[in-house]
Each structure stands twice: as C-alpha cells, then as structure tokens.
Amino acid sequence: MWQNSNVTEFILLGLTQDPLRQKMVFLIFLIFYVGTVVGNTLVIVTIKSSRTLESPMYYFLFYLSFADSCYSTCTAPKLIEDALSAKKVISYNECMTQIFALHLFGCMEIFVLILMAADRYVAICKPLHYPRIMRSQVCLILIVLAWIGSFMHSIAQIILALRLPFCGPNLIDHYCCDLQPLFKIACTDTYLLNLLLVTNSGAICLVSLTILTISYIVILHSLRNHSAEGRKKALSTCTSHIIVVVLFFGPCIFIYTRPPTTFPMDKMVTVFYTIGTPFLNPLIYTLRNAEVKNAMRNLWQVKTTSENRRRVESPISCLYTYDMTTSL
Template identity: 70%
Template sequence: MVTNHSVTEFILSGLTQDAGKQKVVFGIFLILYLMTLLWNILILVTIKRSQSLGSPMYFFLFYLSFSDVCFSTTTAPRLIVDALSQRKIISYSECMIQNFSSHFFGCMDIFVLILMSFDRYVAICKPLRYRTIMSQHICHALVNLAWAGSFIHSSAQLFLALKLPFCGPNVIDHFFCDVEPLLKLACMDTYVINLLIVFNSGAICLLSFVILLISYIFILHSLRNRSTEGRRKAFSTCTSHIIVIILFFVPCIFTYTRPPTTFPMDKMVAVFYTIGTPLLNPLIYTLRNTEVKNAMRKLIVV
C-alpha cells in the first residue's frame, strides 16, 4: 500500500511468476531447507555432545553451523511460503528486519570462516605454539569479536536502508529484502549510498576472500616439508575449507562489489549463497572429516 508518498509494504517478485514453476520452487526449496536444518543441527548436537570434538576447529565449526541455520532461515522460509502465495507481501518493518538478519548471519559466516583458516594456519605452521595461541579463552574472545563485527556491519546496512525514501513502485525484484534491490525503488539519487554499500559489504567480502586465500597459500606452502601422510591429511582439511570459501565468496563478491545494475542471474546467485552454501557446508565438512563422521555414528548408536 502506498500512501502519502511513503511505502508501508513491499511486494517480492520471488524467483518466478509462473504458477506451475512456483509449485516446483515450493517443493525443491522446502526439501533443501529441511536438509539444511537436519545436517547443521546434527553437527551442532554432535559437537556439543562428543568429547572427541573439543578442539578449536570444531568449536568454530559449531558456530559456522549455527550461523548457517540462522542465515538460511532468514530467507528460505519466506521464499517457500511466497511460492504458494498470490501476493508476496512483506511489510516495511519485516523487510528491514530481514535485511539486518541476513547481513548479520552472513557476515558471521564470513568471520567464522576466517577464524577457521587462522586455526588451521596455527595448527600447521606453528604446531608447537598451537595450544597457547588457540587457548579456550582466546577462541571465545575471537567468536565474541566475530559477533560484534557482524552486528556493526549489519547495523550499517540497516542504517543505509532506513535512509532510503520510497515513494512507489513497491515491487522488489528479488525473493528477499536486500539493500541492493531496494536501491532501485528509492526516490532519490542512490549513487553515494551504493558506494557506501560497496565499501561496507563489498569490502568485507573482497578483503576477507583475499585474507583467506593468502592464509591458505601460506598453509599449503608450509606442507612441502611434511611427510606424505601429514601432507595428505592437512591438504584434505584445507581443500574442504577452500571449497567452502569459493562457494560462498564468489557469489557474494559478484553481488556486492559492483554498481547497482541488474543481471538475469542475480536471483540464482543469491539462492546459491543464502540457501545453497548453508546446505553444502555441513556436507563438505562431514564427508571429508573422519572424526565428525565417527562421532555422528556413536551419537546415532547411543
């Protein structure tokens, strides 16, 4: 509804306008979302109850799975429900909350991935000082910093979104409320705000990606003096992390480091990092991690 030159609600265009395809979208994404919840909650319970998974790597993996559950929940349920709705209406307040939440947990994912890479760097490159550097106190402090950094980032995104005046139309060409598609509806010059978004979200994505790549280059370089078995085990762990990093960061960089232009693949790219990555993360880590799989078997047997 548009009154007094202000928008009080938005209409999400969703992934498709075709009624037949919307039923397919409902079925597919309901299954994907339930699988995401199942796998990530299984990891959370396994790490929480298993005494063998007490190392910092699994401490950080716990928070990655928790963040993935929340990140997926900010977008997937709305997409699933809207697939069966005639009018995909979302109020202004709900839109702002979704924008804040998706950036909060998405940013938390990024910071936890950085912490996991730091943990692997210390474990492989500085093994004699590992227990000192990655003590329980330091790990908790690092996670708290990640929460704080995520809050600052998402608060900045929310502040920018709240500064946008909307006079109509009110149809968001997306399946969830993000600040980029909202820019196209604002009745003002959004050049400066778009620059601020690029410096905020874009810089976090790009700089984090570079930091992670550099850390894994150092890690892989340090493996040259290891035994064959040591190299194989460390390389297997690092490969899992690198796969996750590429799957998550490439779509994010594509979305948040460019001018406010629309491409046909934008929605599918967003699907990949908001719904696909939280689903793939636990599969990648558990399928390539014997300790986690053994702990899960013991949990299921008990």
C-alpha cells in the same frame, strides 16, 4: 521502527511468476531448507556431545553451522511461503528486519571462516605453539569479536536502508529484501549509497577473501615439510575449507562489488549463497572429515544402544511389577 517512506509494505516478485514453476520452487527449496536445518543441527549436536571434537577447529565449526542455519532461515521460509501465495507481501518493518538478520549472519559466517583458516594456519605452521595460542579463552574472545563485528556491519546496512525514501513503487524484483533491490525503487539518487554499500559489504568480501587466500597459500606451501600422512590429513581439512570459501565468496563478490546495475542471474546467484551454501556446508564438512563421521556414528550407536536397552528392560520391569502384585 522509524520509517522514511510512504510505503508500508512491499510486494516481492519472487523467483518466477509461472504457477507450475512456483510449485517446483516450493518443493525444491522446502527440501533444501529442511536439509539445511537438519544437517547443521546434526553437526551442532555432534560437536556438543562428542568428547573427541573439542579442538578449536570444531569449536568454530559449531558457530559456522549455527550461522548457516540462521542465515538460511532469514530467506528460505519466506521464499517457500511465497511460492504458494498469490500475493507475495512483506511489510516495511519485516523487510528491514530481514536485511539486518541477513547481513548479521552472513557477516558472521565470513568471520568464522577467517577464524577457521587462522586455526589451521597455527595448527600446521606453528604446531608447537598451537595449544598456547588457540586456548579456549582466546577462541571465546575471537568469537565474541566476530559477533560484535557482524552486529556493527548489520547496523551500517540497516542505516543505509532506513535512509531510503519510497514514494509509490513497491514492487521488489527479488525473493527477499536487500539493499540493491531497494535501491531500484527508492525515490532518490542512490549512487552515493551504493558506493557506501560497496565500500562496506564489498570491502568485507574482498578483504576477507584476500586474507583467506593468503592463509591457505602459506598453509599449502608449509605442507612440504610434513610427513605424507600429515600432508594427507591437512590437505583433506584445508580442501573442505577452500571449497566452502569459493562457494560462498564467489557469489557474494559478484553481488556486492559492482556498480548499481542488475543482471537476470542476480536472484539465482543470491539463492546460491543464501540457501545453497548453508545446505552444502554440513555435507562438505562431514563427508570429507573422518573425525566428524566417526563422532556421528558413535553418537548414533550410543543412542541406538540406549533405546534397545530401554526396550529390553521395560518388559522385565512390567513382569516384575506384575509378579509383585500377584504375590500380594
């Protein structure tokens, strides 16, 4: 990788320097990360295995869970490893890779949330046209466009990062690599670069939040014309989506839409949307969604039944084999 720097590695200061707190960080975020991977994998497997979850909403939820798992993997394993390391070192190339992956999957999550809101808008506001508008080919095209948009966004971020010269200080006051912490130690004036960052990442966050807000306002307004049962089901689904939007976009806007200043809470805010939100999403979408819970329950029952049948058939098979051998 091309390197505009005399620095070949960076030292991450992490969340804390206190040895006792570092052990707490290790335990807490290990639990969070394992829970994130297990929860999102369970959602992915359930959607792929269940015939009742073949609607576009669950098609998009599949990609949201996939993006969540990858997004958390960009930062959590390194944070967990560094919590037990005396020297938290990350190479220049690893740092650039982390920035690229972080923005790729973070942007993908934003686009998928917009697609999920669009799906709910069509389902609630234009139910008669829903099968024609949200057919499988359209959903596939939308997901491909989301990946392309995320990739282009990440390319823009990595170009900004690669333009930063580093001539000595290599201490990053953070637990992961991102552009704002790197701006602080770069040997150049980063005002213009920060303006480009706000224009890119900040604009994506603000515009996406605006689109989502308008969409859900229209959706909630249109629910007046639905039956009580229809309103209850639609509100349950939309409430889950709104909770995810607030939890994700609030911290992102706080980080990416401001002048190049740092605050003591920046690292904890970043933890919330890079590790906390991917952990909470499976809980939000399963605990508040009866269809997903029923699909998971049926999947578990099928698995348990097949295992019990295998255990029952195994001794019979062995006994049959023994009898045949004895008779011979």
